[in-house]
Amino acid sequence: MGDMLNHNQLRQGTRVEIDELPWIIVDAQFVKPGKGQAFTKIKIKNLIDGRVIERTFKSSENVIKADVVDREMQFLYNDGEYWHFMDPASYEQSGLDETQVGESRLWLKEQETYLVTLWKNRAIAVLPPPFVILTITKCDPGIKGDTVSGATKPATLETGAEVKVPLFINEGERIRVDTRTGQYVERAKD
Amino acid sequence: MSTPVPVNTSNVPRIDAETWRPTASWEALAARARILQRIREFFVARDVLEVETPILSRAAAPDETIDPLGGAGWYLSTSPETAMKRLIVAGAGPIYQITRAFRAGESGALHNPEFTMLEWYHPGWSWRALMDETVALVQTILGAGAVHEFTFAEAFSRFAGVDPFADSIETLTNALPGPPPEGLDRLELLDLILTERVEPAFAALGGVVLLTRFPAERAAMARIDPGPPATALRFELYAGGVELVNGYQELTDAAEQTARMLAANRKRAAAGRAPLPLDGNFLAALQVGMSDTAGAALGVDRLVMLAIGAQRLAEVIAFPEDRA
Numbered sequence: 179m180g181d182m183l184n185h186n187q188l189r190q191g192t193r194v195e196i197d198e199l200p201w202i203i204v205d206a207q208f209v210k211p212g213k214g215q216a217f218t219k220i221k222i223k224n225l226i227d228g229r230v231i232e233r234t235f236k237s238s239e240n241v242i243k244a245d246v247v248d249r250e251m252q253f254l255y256n257d258g259e260y261w262h263f264m265d266p267a268s269y270e271q272s273g274l275d276e277t278q279v280g281e282s283r284l285w286l287k288e289q290e291t292y293l294v295t296l297w298k299n300r301a302i303a304v305l306p307p308p309f310v311i312l313t314i315t316k317c318d319p320g321i322k323g324d325t326v327s328g329a330t331k332p333a334t335l336e337t338g339a340e341v342k343v344p345l346f347i348n349e350g351e352r353i354r355v356d357t358r359t360g361q362y363v364e365r366a367k368d
Numbered sequence: 369m370s371t372p373v374p375v376n377t378s379n380v381p382r383i384d385a386e387t388w389r390p391t392a393s394w395e396a397l398a399a400r401a402r403i404l405q406r407i408r409e410f411f412v413a414r415d416v417l418e419v420e421t422p423i424l425s426r427a428a429a430p431d432e433t434i435d436p437l438g439g440a441g442w443y444l445s446t447s448p449e450t451a452m453k454r455l456i457v458a459g460a461g462p463i464y465q466i467t468r469a470f471r472a473g474e475s476g477a478l479h480n481p482e483f484t485m486l487e488w489y490h491p492g493w494s495w496r497a498l499m500d501e502t503v504a505l506v507q508t509i510l511g512a513g514a515v516h517e518f519t520f521a522e523a524f525s526r527f528a529g530v531d532p533f534a535d536s537i538e539t540l541t542n543a544l545p546g547p548p549p550e551g552l553d554r555l556e557l558l559d560l561i562l563t564e565r566v567e568p569a570f571a572a573l574g575g576v577v578l579l580t581r582f583p584a585e586r587a588a589m590a591r592i593d594p595g596p597p598a599t600a601l602r603f604e605l606y607a608g609g610v611e612l613v614n615g616y617q618e619l620t621d622a623a624e625q626t627a628r629m630l631a632a633n634r635k636r637a638a639a640g641r642a643p644l645p646l647d648g649n650f651l652a653a654l655q656v657g658m659s660d661t662a663g664a665a666l667g668v669d670r671l672v673m674l675a676i677g678a679q680r681l682a683e684v685i686a687f688p689e690d691r692a
Contacts, residue, residue, distance in 0.1 A: 208477075208478075209478075209563045211559050211611060213431070214433055214559035216474065217560060234546065
């Protein structure tokens with residue numbers, strides 16, 4: 179059994195093990211009638227499948243701290259079923275399936291480094307950096323000089339992601355994308 | 369050349385760009401100052417005397433669910449109740465106090481381990497008269513509006529569909545929106561139903577809500593009407609679904625008060641909490657004899673929060689727990 183957390187340590191962002199599964203606390207609420215029992219109500223998101231549930235604990239109860247670490251790992255390749263990552267320090271490899279990779283798959287480029295979440299040494303999730311630079315593999319030809327109209331067109335990136343880009347951008351160009359919003363930021367500066 | 373002396377910097381506070389700042393706006397802090405002034409004006413106009421009692425004390429009134437902070441044989445007050453009752457026995461007329469109270473482990477949107485409490489007593493009054501005054505005080509700050517009143521049994525029946533005194537543990541459990549922690553007793557289930565079902569319904573009603581006649585086991589220092597069912601002559605005032613005031617027809621019987629404190633300590637021990645020293649000075653005063661008295665406590669931070677439409681105490685406390 180891992181370290182235990184008391185009710186004061188059940189805060190947003192803390193990762194806990196409940197029902198033998200890892201979760202992250204997305205909301206924590208302390209409730210207590212003035213002359214009554216204190217409870218902590220937490221809303222937790224499953225780190226493996228993303229479902230969100232609520233749980234209530236008495237203030238005297240302890241909750242197991244999830245044995246979860248985030249490690250910088252290099253994306254190697256996708257074999258059609260699993261996305262394979264490698265720890266550049268130990269050369270240890272881990273594979274994630276489609277559910278575990280989730281939305282992050284849109285930003286995975288071979289040889290690049292990502293933050294992989296390991297639960298009990300098993301990879302369960304991957305997070306891209308907030309900004310990535312990717313090459314456009316398909317989009318309509320650029321319109322020279324149009325840098326002010328604000329109009330956009332769809333573009334496909336080397337990872338398969340589709341983003342809206344300004345009209346002046348061309349196929350083959352490298353752009354900076356915000357992975358949290360999926361939005362174009364700027365032309366990559368080389 | 370002299371060898372540089374190694375300096376231990378681990379005790380130097382982290383210099384952070386943001387955490388030195390107050391979490392409350394200047395508007396909120398100004399509202400707070402105005403409300404404190406209006407509370408004082410309210411009591412001055414009614415000839416209620418402002419008093420001060422120790423924040424630091426050798427005794428802590430044992431309560432089943434409240435843990436004091438302190439050390440080296442001293443406790444920070446969880447409430448000025450026992451000291452103010454000593455003043456009543458010593459011959460005070462009506463008295464009020466605005467002070468800081470401290471409760472370990474209570475932190476959240478509506479809790480801060482250090483908070484500002486208004487506490488006041490009227491010797492010779494009934495709790496009904498005190499309820500009227502409490503409503504007048506709260507409406508002075510929050511404005512006029514509807515006043516609803518329910519007994520504990522009425523509120524649970526109407527808003528959660530259960531009889532808090534007679535229904536089985538299973539029926540009470542089913543009244544909750546989600547599965548509760550395992551092994552809750554009846555009182556703990558009622559606490560949870562209160563916060564999950566009843567308080568949100570109070571918020572939806574608007575105005576202020578008076579909740580009266582709590583189960584006898586939750587009497588704390590209030591007198592008990594033997595019933596049946598036995599109920600505490602105790603009221604809570606809610607505004608916006610937030611518990612704001614707790615008032616009693618005060619227990620004046622020294623023997624019963626001692627028995628309740630010992631019972632609270634037994635329950636504390638059973639729950640793995642340290643027993644607390646009984647307050648000998650308080651119990652001695654009760655033995656001398658306290659007249660029938662009504663008293664109440666109001667959470668000032670919560671009142672300011674409601675008055676300015678804030679959602680969290682951190683919006684009305686300059687430096688809440690994590691910046692204190």
